[in-house]
Amino acid sequence: MPETETLTGARKLIDDLVGDRAAEWDRAGLIPDDVLRTLATRGLLCVGVPETFGGPGASSAANGEFTAYVGSRCSSLRSVMTSQGMAAWTIQRLGSPQQHAEYLPKLAGGKLAAVAFSEPEAGSDLSAMTTTIEPDGDTVTVRGQKVWTTAAHYADMIVVVGRYGSGAAAVVVPASAPGVTVSRVPQPSGCRAAGHADVRLDDVRLPASAVLGGGQPLMLLVTTALAYGRISVAWGCVGILRACLDAARGHARSRQQFGKPLAGHQLVGRHLANLLTAEQIATRVCEHASRCWDDGSPEMVVATVLAKQVSAVHAAQGAAAAVQVLGSAAAHEGHVVERAYRDAKLMELIEGSTEICQLILADHAVSMPG
Numbered sequence: 307m308p309e310t311e312t313l314t315g316a317r318k319l320i321d322d323l324v325g326d327r328a329a330e331w332d333r334a335g336l337i338p339d340d341v342l343r344t345l346a347t348r349g350l351l352c353v354g355v356p357e358t359f360g361g362p363g364a365s366s367a368a369n370g371e372f373t374a375y376v377g378s379r380c381s382s383l384r385s386v387m388t389s390q391g392m393a394a395w396t397i398q399r400l401g402s403p404q405q406h407a408e409y410l411p412k413l414a415g416g417k418l419a420a421v422a423f424s425e426p427e428a429g430s431d432l433s434a435m436t437t438t439i440e441p442d443g444d445t446v447t448v449r450g451q452k453v454w455t456t457a458a459h460y461a462d463m464i465v466v467v468g469r470y471g472s473g474a475a476a477v478v479v480p481a482s483a484p485g486v487t488v489s490r491v492p493q494p495s496g497c498r499a500a501g502h503a504d505v506r507l508d509d510v511r512l513p514a515s516a517v518l519g520g521g522q523p524l525m526l527l528v529t530t531a532l533a534y535g536r537i538s539v540a541w542g543c544v545g546i547l548r549a550c551l552d553a554a555r556g557h558a559r560s561r562q563q564f565g566k567p568l569a570g571h572q573l574v575g576r577h578l579a580n581l582l583t584a585e586q587i588a589t590r591v592c593e594h595a596s597r598c599w600d601d602g603s604p605e606m607v608v609a610t611v612l613a614k615q616v617s618a619v620h621a622a623q624g625a626a627a628a629v630q631v632l633g634s635a636a637a638h639e640g641h642v643v644e645r646a647y648r649d650a651k652l653m654e655l656i657e658g659s660t661e662i663c664q665l666i667l668a669d670h671a672v673s674m675p676g
């Protein structure tokens with residue numbers, strides 16, 4: 307089936323499954339299992355997985371627009387998608403042909419996954435990671451503590467990054483393996499239904515065939531895996547901005563104050579102009595990054611960091627502007643703009659915070675010729 311046809315049908319399915327339930331899921335802190343399994347069995351949580359492995363095989367551009375669509379409806383669901391896509395991408399990039407055949411059809415066919423890098427003492431500075439993946443003949447033993455792993459609460463498998471000899475590796479850990487303890491992060495401030503959890507790994511013994519990319523330098527491995535997370539979050543922020551623009555525009559047209567619609571007051575109009583500008587800028591940087599992915603351009607990594615940085619900052623500012631336009635109408639818990647405000651701020655913290663992205667971009671600027 308052509309990719310556009312698949313994803314057009316997929317949008318309809320998202321409309322049917324999400325409907326107006328995102329606020330209810332946010333309040334409950336849970337996306338119903340049947341919603342996640344329905345999407346997962348159709349490969350719609352990781353649409354970039356190639357058709358050879360049962361996925362839709364979407365381009366980065368099509369994946370991005372679909373991610374934005376989901377993000378405009380429910381940032382928690384979009385976060386689960388980002389984790390699933392990042393797990394699939396990590397396996398694609400680091401795994402052997404046998405590992406692709408083993409894991410990718412599962413991810414495109416109904417199993418759920420998360421990716422764990424962060425630790426209590428290794429947040430922005432992932433070089434401080436202490437989790438170990440220790441080889442022992444045909445097996446490995448994984449020991450460590452991961453925190454804030456998005457979707458871990460739902461996951462059947464967790465891709466855990468850790469130290470492996472003098473380098474690093476990722477390892478596919480079944481969530482049900484003896485020694486794995488998954489504990490939910492209580493009441494996150496945003497993306498509340500994304501299943502964030504801390505993951506303890508106490509002497510988890512696995513076959514050596516579960517190890518991906520063993521021996522690579524830690525930061526190279528982390529950068530490879532995070533690239534997908536960054537572009538996915540960036541497109542998710544485009545979705546947040548589109549939802550905010552729709553809500554703010556609708557409200558500013560219909561609500562009257564001082565004898566005319568709010569949109570007729572120039573200072574309100576300025577918020578709408580800023581929101582439109584933010585949505586357009588975020589869309590353009592994401593389109594550029596996706597083009598780099600689809601062309602296999604050497605600029606891909608920097609374009610992705612730029613897209614994440616620009617989109618997250620604009621989403622946080624845009625959501626705040628939308629709250630301002632709606633006034634008390636946005637002060638109800640669960641309103642689309644109120645959720646966007648909480649969700650967008652978190653996008654500035656994750657997958658490389660705004661400051662960490664700025665440091666990467668500064669290094670790039672310094673190293674440019676000329």
Ligand code: FAD
Binds near residue numbers: 421430431662
């Ligand atoms: P810190 O590293 O302690 O940073 C605190 C502040 O200091 C930040 O503003 C940061 O930008 C700034 N800072 C730090 N170092 C510098 C510096 N050198 N220069 C300038 N400023 C600096 N982790 C996973 O592994 N998998 C996931 O799926 C995942 N999902 C997450 C989802 C959510 C909603 C959240 C909140 C976190 C998630 N994380 C996940 C963890 C996330 O990646 C970390 O929170 C993030 O890397 C920042 O680390 P930290 O929170 O420890 O902040």
